[in-house]
Amino acid sequence: MTARKKKKNKKTFWLFRFIGACCALTLRTVLFTVMFVLCLLAVCWVLFIKFFNAQYVSEEITHQLQMALNRPVIISSMDLKFFNTLELKGFSILDSEVAHGESLVAAESVFVHFKLLPLLDRQLVIDEVTFNRPRINIVRGADGHHNVPEVKISSAQSHVYRSSGGQNLTVSVEDWTIKDGVFSYKDLQNQTTHAVYGVNLHFERLRFNELSRFQMEFVLRNKWQNNISDIDIKGTGHVNFANFNWKDFALRSLRAQVFVFRKPISLTVDLDNLYTPYFNIRAQVPAFEGKDLSLFKDDWAEFYLPQSSMGLKGVLTNGYRTLKLNEALILADDVNLTASAQADFTQKPWTADISFSTDPLDLAAWSKNYPRLSPYKLTGKSAFDVHIVRQNDKWTLPKLEIALQDVSGLFYHFPVESVSGEFAAKDNFADLYASTTSGKVTVDRSTFDKLKLSGTYRKGNVYADIASGELNGVPLKMNLSINRLKSSNRRIRTNIYLKHFDPMAFIEVVRDFVTVIGKIKPIKSKPKVTGKLAWLENFRDRLPKFMPNFAGTLSADTFSSEVISGNSFYAEFDFKGLLPGMKRLDGTLDAQMQDGVIHQMEKLAEEQKALNITFTPFILMHRMERAGSFKVGQVLRDVPYEELAISADFAGGHMTINNAYTQGPTISALVQGWVNWVEENFDIIIWTMFNNTSRSGALAENLTDESGNPALAFKVSSSMLKPKLEMLRAKQTGVQIEAARQRGLRTDFKTNRDFIKGDFHAKK
Numbered sequence: 001m002t003a004r005k006k007k008k009n010k011k012t013f014w015l016f017r018f019i020g021a022c023c024a025l026t027l028r029t030v031l032f033t034v035m036f037v038l039c040l041l042a043v044c045w046v047l048f049i050k051f052f053n054a055q056y057v058s059e060e061i062t063h064q065l066q067m068a069l070n071r072p073v074i075i076s077s078m079d080l081k082f083f084n085t086l087e088l089k090g091f092s093i094l095d096s097e098v099a100h101g102e103s104l105v106a107a108e109s110v111f112v113h114f115k116l117l118p119l120l121d122r123q124l125v126i127d128e129v130t131f132n133r134p135r136i137n138i139v140r141g142a143d144g145h146h147n148v149p150e151v152k153i154s155s156a157q158s159h160v161y162r163s164s165g166g167q168n169l170t171v172s173v174e175d176w177t178i179k180d181g182v183f184s185y186k187d188l189q190n191q192t193t194h195a196v197y198g199v200n201l202h203f204e205r206l207r208f209n210e211l212s213r214f215q216m217e218f219v220l221r222n223k224w225q226n227n228i229s230d231i232d233i234k235g236t237g238h239v240n241f242a243n244f245n246w247k248d249f250a251l252r253s254l255r256a257q258v259f260v261f262r263k264p265i266s267l268t269v270d271l272d273n274l275y276t277p278y279f280n281i282r283a284q285v286p287a288f289e290g291k292d293l294s295l296f297k298d299d300w301a302e303f304y305l306p307q308s309s310m311g312l313k314g315v316l317t318n319g320y321r322t323l324k325l326n327e328a329l330i331l332a333d334d335v336n337l338t339a340s341a342q343a344d345f346t347q348k349p350w351t352a353d354i355s356f357s358t359d360p361l362d363l364a365a366w367s368k369n370y371p372r373l374s375p376y377k378l379t380g381k382s383a384f385d386v387h388i389v390r391q392n393d394k395w396t397l398p399k400l401e402i403a404l405q406d407v408s409g410l411f412y413h414f415p416v417e418s419v420s421g422e423f424a425a426k427d428n429f430a431d432l433y434a435s436t437t438s439g440k441v442t443v444d445r446s447t448f449d450k451l452k453l454s455g456t457y458r459k460g461n462v463y464a465d466i467a468s469g470e471l472n473g474v475p476l477k478m479n480l481s482i483n484r485l486k487s488s489n490r491r492i493r494t495n496i497y498l499k500h501f502d503p504m505a506f507i508e509v510v511r512d513f514v515t516v517i518g519k520i521k522p523i524k525s526k527p528k529v530t531g532k533l534a535w536l537e538n539f540r541d542r543l544p545k546f547m548p549n550f551a552g553t554l555s556a557d558t559f560s561s562e563v564i565s566g567n568s569f570y571a572e573f574d575f576k577g578l579l580p581g582m583k584r585l586d587g588t589l590d591a592q593m594q595d596g597v598i599h600q601m602e603k604l605a606e607e608q609k610a611l612n613i614t615f616t617p618f619i620l621m622h623r624m625e626r627a628g629s630f631k632v633g634q635v636l637r638d639v640p641y642e643e644l645a646i647s648a649d650f651a652g653g654h655m656t657i658n659n660a661y662t663q664g665p666t667i668s669a670l671v672q673g674w675v676n677w678v679e680e681n682f683d684i685i686i687w688t689m690f691n692n693t694s695r696s697g698a699l700a701e702n703l704t705d706e707s708g709n710p711a712l713a714f715k716v717s718s719s720m721l722k723p724k725l726e727m728l729r730a731k732q733t734g735v736q737i738e739a740a741r742q743r744g745l746r747t748d749f750k751t752n753r754d755f756i757k758g759d760f761h762a763k764k
Helices: 003-052 054-069 119-121 363-369 373-374 503-520 535-542 602-606 607-616 616-626 734-744 750-757
Strands: 079-081 085-094 103-114 123-132 135-140 160-161 166-187 194-206 212-224 228-241 248-260 265-272 276-285 308-315 320-332 337-343 351-358 379-391 394-411 415-424 431-445 446-458 461-471 474-483 491-501 549-560 566-577 587-600 639-651 654-663 667-676 681-690 709-718 723-728
Touching: 228 265, 363 373, 363 379, 373 394, 431 503, 446 503, 474 750, 491 503, 491 750, 549 587, 549 750, 566 639, 566 750, 639 667, 654 734, 667 734, 681 734, 709 734
Parallel strands: 123 166, 135 166, 491 549
Antiparallel strands: 079 085, 085 103, 103 123, 103 135, 160 166, 166 194, 194 212, 212 228, 228 248, 248 265, 265 276, 276 308, 308 320, 320 337, 337 351, 351 379, 379 394, 394 415, 415 431, 431 446, 446 461, 461 474, 474 491, 549 566, 566 587, 587 639, 639 654, 654 667, 667 681, 681 709, 709 723
């Protein structure tokens, strides 16, 4: 064997010998460690047996709990389940205050897990106390007193117990756990019961005078009509029981998920003082729709609410029966809602006071979210300020204010465009106010534009004012008052000013209102008729029942109709019984117009039979003019006048003409007599004088006035369908007309002039 080979074998021998020595040392070390641990466990076990006596500890725990709670405590037995686990069986705390003999707290079992090593230092360190399936029953007695005890416990986190051998043992608890617990609340005053099921709570290193972390989950079960709802709640946070001083209780950053809709509501809760809890709740609410709430009410309207954020700050007082919500905030899309509220559940029935307001909302978006609004075709923006009260088991609305910004829509067949203004309601809609700074409203074929209006409904009375606007392009101003609106004997007064007044066009506007209102609420009226007096019969039968007492003024810068036109038109009227049929029509009418024209007598006489009868004397005069007897100008075409006035009284539909005259450079006239609009007959005398003198020929005596001017006097009477015409002597024509002009009317139309100049607005 070579020297090199011998040297190699020698190295291998020493390597194996070293490895063997290491293995032996390791084995001895492991065996020593195991034996040491076993010995240590044995010592701990001996110490545990020395310091612990199950019956003694059970009695000591019972005694300490009774001292802290001032309630009877029962523990049937205590067993050692594992080398570091105790089980308390038959654990219960009895109610000796309200529900005598019943359990305040009862648990199937209570497990106590502890550490072994601290026993060497005479310390019992409990890792966790676990209550399995406990039931906690809170009862409110008929006198309002609760069975919740006042906990009396030292602020120290560890407590000293004396063992059966006479030695002290320090005990401390780290974690507390509740598994599958039930919290129930019974109110013997109101005979109501509520319960929280499936409660799982875990407190980490619970200290009663500092914030300690916890986790929780439970199920809140409620009955809504015939439906049972289970709301799952899961959360984590920090709590400070303040050594069970409930006034110093604090809950911080409780983050919970409440499973109500398809997605959970995320909550963050802060709470202080369990006697009068101050709370601050923030919530992230998922988008939801009407069917998500079908559990609470089967016929919830269809709607959609987008994802939103909420914040609530408030306090509970008077034994949790009075709620004050200092601030509430809801943010969702363009929604910015703030609110405050109070609720008092000590009252019977309970009361509430709620106020909230919003920033401007996009009405088009909300119409999509709430389909019931879609028929109104809303656009623009609107802000709300609302006050709601519940009292005497009824909800009322003390205040509602709505601000409108460029709002358009369709309201009960009234199209509205670009309205800006405000609406306010008080005392449950008993007091209303509205105003606009601009806007457009269409009534069938009539259009009200550039509206600057205001109006109120207060104590059963209505006042409305259109400070400025346009009706079918004509500048308009108007105010309206209705006293005793809900009475069948209501009184209506109005003042109307139009830059230009066309009576036939105005009648069409009234007709448009009747058409639209008929779509909303059908109006019963006689079928429309045709015939010689159809215009009168249709008008008479379609007068609105709404106006039993109707008074006011009507004025215009210019007036025009098919028969007559003029300037500075004024009218004052005071009617009673202006109702369909006109049988009870009483009242007065005075009207005046200046510098106008009487139009196309000959043409109108050919088209209207009634006018043909009335104009017959003028037609005869025109024929004589053609024969060359005299020249009076274009009598049967356009005849100017300087002043036209009428004053009449109504009694039972019978109109008595007090004074009616016209004066002009060509023709002056006077009308006397009466017209019965119900019986459709009349008896009137018309005095007419032509101011132009004849050029040639001679006129009959009965065709001239005392001054020698051409004149006519004739009487039209009998039925309107078959009128009779009688020519009279015309000698007193000039005297009669001058006397009528001197007599004038009963008014100087000061009310009209003041209204045109004034600036009237409804009081808010």
